[in-house]
Amino acid sequence: MPVLLLPILLALACAPLAYFAGRWRPGAAAWVGAACAVAALVALCWELTLGPARLVLPWAPTWGLSLEFTRDGLSGLYAAMALSVGALVVLYSRAYMPHHLKEEGRPARDEVRFQVLLLCFMAAMVLLVTVDDLLLLFIALDLTTIVSYLLIGFDRDDPESRAAALLSLVLTGATSVVFFAGAMALGLQYGTFSLPLVFERAANDPASTGALVCLAVGALGKSAQVPFHFWLPRAMAAPTPVSSYLHSAAMVAAGVFLLQRLYPLFEPAVAVRDGLLAIGFLSMTVGSLMALVADPFKRVLAYSTIAQYGYALVLVALGSEGAPLYVAAHAPCKAILFLTAGAITQVTGKKKLSEVSGLRHSLPVLAGASAVGAAGLAALPLTVGFFKDEVFFHALVEKGPLFMAGGLVGAGLTLAYTLRLWWGLFGGPRQDVPAAPRLLVAPVVVLAASVLVGGVLPGLLVEPSRAAASASMVRGGTSTLELAYHLDARAENLLAVGAWALGAALFATRLRWTPLLTRVLEGTSKAGPARGYRVLLHQLDRLSTWLHEKEVRDLRDRVASVLVPTGLLGMTVLWVTPLRDRFITGSVGWADVTLVMALAFASAAALATLRAQNHLVLVMLISCVGFSLAMVFAFAAAPDVALTSVLVETTFTLLFAGLLALLPDRRLERAQQEAQKPRGRDRISAGIAGVSAFLLSWSALSHLQADRVGTQTVKLAEVAHSPNVVAAVLTDFRGLDTVGEMSVVLAALLGVTSLLKLKGKG
Amino acid sequence: MRSFVPPLSRMLLWPSLIIALSFWLKGGGEVGGGFPAGALAGLAVLLQYVVTGREQTRRYVVVRYAAPLAGVGLLLVVGTAFLPVLAGYTPVSLFPRPGQPELGAGAFHLHTALVFEGGLMLIVFGLVVTVIDRFALSTANGGDEGP
Numbered sequence: 001m002p003v004l005l006l007p008i009l010l011a012l013a014c015a016p017l018a019y020f021a022g023r024w025r026p027g028a029a030a031w032v033g034a035a036c037a038v039a040a041l042v043a044l045c046w047e048l049t050l051g052p053a054r055l056v057l058p059w060a061p062t063w064g065l066s067l068e069f070t071r072d073g074l075s076g077l078y079a080a081m082a083l084s085v086g087a088l089v090v091l092y093s094r095a096y097m098p099h100h101l102k103e104e105g106r107p108a109r110d111e112v113r114f115q116v117l118l119l120c121f122m123a124a125m126v127l128l129v130t131v132d133d134l135l136l137l138f139i140a141l142d143l144t145t146i147v148s149y150l151l152i153g154f155d156r157d158d159p160e161s162r163a164a165a166l167l168s169l170v171l172t173g174a175t176s177v178v179f180f181a182g183a184m185a186l187g188l189q190y191g192t193f194s195l196p197l198v199f200e201r202a203a204n205d206p207a208s209t210g211a212l213v214c215l216a217v218g219a220l221g222k223s224a225q226v227p228f229h230f231w232l233p234r235a236m237a238a239p240t241p242v243s244s245y246l247h248s249a250a251m252v253a254a255g256v257f258l259l260q261r262l263y264p265l266f267e268p269a270v271a272v273r274d275g276l277l278a279i280g281f282l283s284m285t286v287g288s289l290m291a292l293v294a295d296p297f298k299r300v301l302a303y304s305t306i307a308q309y310g311y312a313l314v315l316v317a318l319g320s321e322g323a324p325l326y327v328a329a330h331a332p333c334k335a336i337l338f339l340t341a342g343a344i345t346q347v348t349g350k351k352k353l354s355e356v357s358g359l360r361h362s363l364p365v366l367a368g369a370s371a372v373g374a375a376g377l378a379a380l381p382l383t384v385g386f387f388k389d390e391v392f393f394h395a396l397v398e399k400g401p402l403f404m405a406g407g408l409v410g411a412g413l414t415l416a417y418t419l420r421l422w423w424g425l426f427g428g429p430r431q432d433v434p435a436a437p438r439l440l441v442a443p444v445v446v447l448a449a450s451v452l453v454g455g456v457l458p459g460l461l462v463e464p465s466r467a468a469a470s471a472s473m474v475r476g477g478t479s480t481l482e483l484a485y486h487l488d489a490r491a492e493n494l495l496a497v498g499a500w501a502l503g504a505a506l507f508a509t510r511l512r513w514t515p516l517l518t519r520v521l522e523g524t525s526k527a528g529p530a531r532g533y534r535v536l537l538h539q540l541d542r543l544s545t546w547l548h549e550k551e552v553r554d555l556r557d558r559v560a561s562v563l564v565p566t567g568l569l570g571m572t573v574l575w576v577t578p579l580r581d582r583f584i585t586g587s588v589g590w591a592d593v594t595l596v597m598a599l600a601f602a603s604a605a606a607l608a609t610l611r612a613q614n615h616l617v618l619v620m621l622i623s624c625v626g627f628s629l630a631m632v633f634a635f636a637a638a639p640d641v642a643l644t645s646v647l648v649e650t651t652f653t654l655l656f657a658g659l660l661a662l663l664p665d666r667r668l669e670r671a672q673q674e675a676q677k678p679r680g681r682d683r684i685s686a687g688i689a690g691v692s693a694f695l696l697s698w699s700a701l702s703h704l705q706a707d708r709v710g711t712q713t714v715k716l717a718e719v720a721h722s723p724n725v726v727a728a729v730l731t732d733f734r735g736l737d738t739v740g741e742m743s744v745v746l747a748a749l750l751g752v753t754s755l756l757k758l759k760g761k762g
Numbered sequence: 763m764r765s766f767v768p769p770l771s772r773m774l775l776w777p778s779l780i781i782a783l784s785f786w787l788k789g790g791g792e793v794g795g796g797f798p799a800g801a802l803a804g805l806a807v808l809l810q811y812v813v814t815g816r817e818q819t820r821r822y823v824v825v826r827y828a829a830p831l832a833g834v835g836l837l838l839v840v841g842t843a844f845l846p847v848l849a850g851y852t853p854v855s856l857f858p859r860p861g862q863p864e865l866g867a868g869a870f871h872l873h874t875a876l877v878f879e880g881g882l883m884l885i886v887f888g889l890v891v892t893v894i895d896r897f898a899l900s901t902a903n904g905g906d907e908g909p
Contacts, residue, residue, distance in 0.1 A: 647801035658897040719860040722790045731875040735854030756896035
């Protein structure tokens with residue numbers, strides 16, 4: 001087995017293993033899942049020491065499709081992040097979910113479902129970062145979207161949580177479709193979906209701007225950037241472990257990851273990168289300001305995530321080497337704070353900053369660990385977070401003073417809202433609460449320790465972040481990223497000190513500006529994109545209701561709603577594609593007399609249906625048309641078609657008659673009366689449909705190249721081992737069509753079965 | 763007066779099914795095919811429903827399991843169409859390929875098109891019989907839905 005697959009397979013095995021462990025004992029699911037995730041992490045680390053590699057598994061070579069995986073610094077960094085935070089969050093959920101489920105009034109067994117979904121998400125994330133093919137990238141992206149829908153809507157009895165799940169599904173799903181469009185455009189432009197080949201060909205022939213914008217939209221939707229940011233705060237309705245995993249290290253990271261993976265395509269497109277830069281700064285501002293006034297603590301963290309991924313977006317757009325490091329340093333800090341928020345909600349039952357205070361006395365360990373996380377988020381020294389801001393400032397210094405000022409304000413705001421959050425939870429007047437379970441605190445402590453280790457020994461980070469940065473560089477580039485503490489007056493240090501001073505000042509004066517800012521933000525949020533989404537949804541709902549009422553008012557309108565557009569479409573086709581000798585009238589000889597007689601019979605029966613006295617007669621007349629046509633086929637030397645037509649006609653006549661027996665007499669009589677009184681618009685619809693069908697058939701038959709098509713088909717049928725031409729067409733030449741038709745037949749069968757079952761019950 | 767229809771219809775069942783099978787098997791070479799085969803078999807069962815009623819007809823195993831049979835048919839069709847993809851062929855590649863020798867006599871040939879047609883037959887048969895069965899179940903005294 002190729003070595004490269006080992007971590008992926010282990011990650012994929014987590015969810016099934018946890019499921020079976022959970023069947024045995026619900027509590028075991030988390031331990032087994034976490035152990036498997038750690039095993040995958042160990043395998044991944046071992047493999048990363050072996051250096052970069054690629055694996056190509058041919059899948060459908062005739063279509064040029066293959067499954068391609070890569071092992072490089074970028075995928076290693078993101079996979080390690082997803083696996084380690086994932087394992088810790090799974091253990092945390094072991095302590096969190098039983099309490100949560102009890103409050104929701106659900107059985108304890110549902111915990112297994114939750115753990116399995118969480119592990120599925122982890123597997124999808126690992127898959128996303130390891131694939132090296134545009135199509136697979138899209139598939140993995142959609143896998144994460146679908147699992148995140150199930151996770152965010154895990155409290156299915158809560159309408160708010162269902163709505164939040166739907167919102168995130170609609171937004172991230174819709175933007176990932178846009179991503180797909182971009183991927184297809186690239187695939188068509190370069191003739192391949194394999195990323196290394198695409199990059200190679202893009203070096204000579206830059207990707208089109210439209211495709212790049214499509215790819216960027218998909219990434220922005222995932223990373224909750226302006227204007228798609230509003231799904232993230234709503235998604236906080238999910239259980240806290242979900243938020244702490246998806247919205248710190250996994251789902252939102254996926255968007256920025258996509259941009260880094262595809263960076264060689266964005267490198268020459270300066271305009272697109274400038275757009276991303278603007279969006280990054282905008283997200284930073286919007287997220288930071290909202291985080292300064294939000295009251296529920298998970299919302300503060302959600303807005304902070306929007307802002308922090310804005311930073312990461314700025315770094316990506318600037319082509320900085322520090323972008324992967326930024327995401328990797330942010331993830332544990334944000335996970336710490338989310339997990340802390342969840343632990344506090346479980347212990348106190350409160351969800352808002354205004355309801356809690358002074359918890360440092362009752363939860364000292366949690367307070368200490370989350371202080372480390374907060375310091376990391378605010379980029380204080382001795383934490384890994386310091387370096388995320390250092391690379392950020394370093395990138396801005398190269399751009400000029402205006403960018404430096406923007407970065408300074410952003411970092412200052414970060415410190416201000418982080419202080420506000422931590423002080424709101426743990427500072428202030430003392431509140432006494434019961435101690436938190438150890439398993440709830442342990443993952444937070446482990447993460448905090450990792451944040452400290454990274455901050456004290458930055459040398460450990462240099463190698464992975466260099467490898468990650470090199471992977472997203474244009475072919476052949478290597479990163480020269482340096483991470484160390486410098487005690488001098490360089491621009492980065494000055495900016496950091498300035499940001500801390502600004503943040504501290506903002507925090508100290510918070511009581512003065514909070515009411516004003518709240519009012520301003522409330523005013524603007526009324527006109528924001530969230531409102532646009534609501535209005536759009538409402539209008540779509542109204543449109544569908546209107547169409548529904550128009551269409552189903554009665555049976556004749558329903559039929560007309562299918563026939564009239566089809567007829568108009570057919571006539572438009574005839575109109576816009578003028579052909580020479582469009583309508584040819586052939587000659588009729590004595591040999592055709594039988595044919596003409598059969599056709600005349602069919603027409604007479606068709607006309608007679610207009611005057612049918614009741615439904616049974618109607619069914620008989622329609623079957624008469626069918627049998628006459630079967631006769632036409634028999635005379636036209638098409639025995640196969642004639643045979644099938646006779647059999648189908650017989651079956652359907654009998655089934656129709658059986659159906660009539662099922663319908664109530666009164667309904668039939670009323671329908672009969674209505675049918676005898678055609679309205680004006682019925683005549684018009686019938687006229688359009690009839691004329692269009694007539695003209696289309698005439699035109700098609702006028703251009704029937706009987707010799708060319710016929711002889712060729714017969715010859716090919718012989719070659720295909722099927723002298724029966726009809727069978728050859730059905731099974732071989734048009735085999736894929738037949739497969740489609742047969743699936744429709746089966747769908748109809750399912751429909752009939754369930755409809756008649758319903759009737760039986762009612 | 764005792765009608766001659768019930769015994770006659772019972773006698774007709776097996777010959778009809780055998781003719782249906784022959785339609786399927788010789789479809790590649792002569793008149794026939796999976797679709798008419800399924801429709802004919804369905805009609806044969808329909809006759810039984812009309813004459814002897816639902817209870818009597820459901821004694822046959824194929825009638826009781828008609829709906830799952832349609833599912834099996836779809837599996838056959840999809841399998842014949844897409845299994846070759848795994849081996850690197852285009853979808854709906856039938857074997858033996860054009861130019862390769864094949865076994866068979868008369869209109870009957872060993873060809874994967876037969877599996878495909880068999881799937882069609884099962885789907886059509888399943889559809890017709892299931893719908894009849896549902897109709898018969900829904901009418902108060904099952905079996906009198908015929909004209």
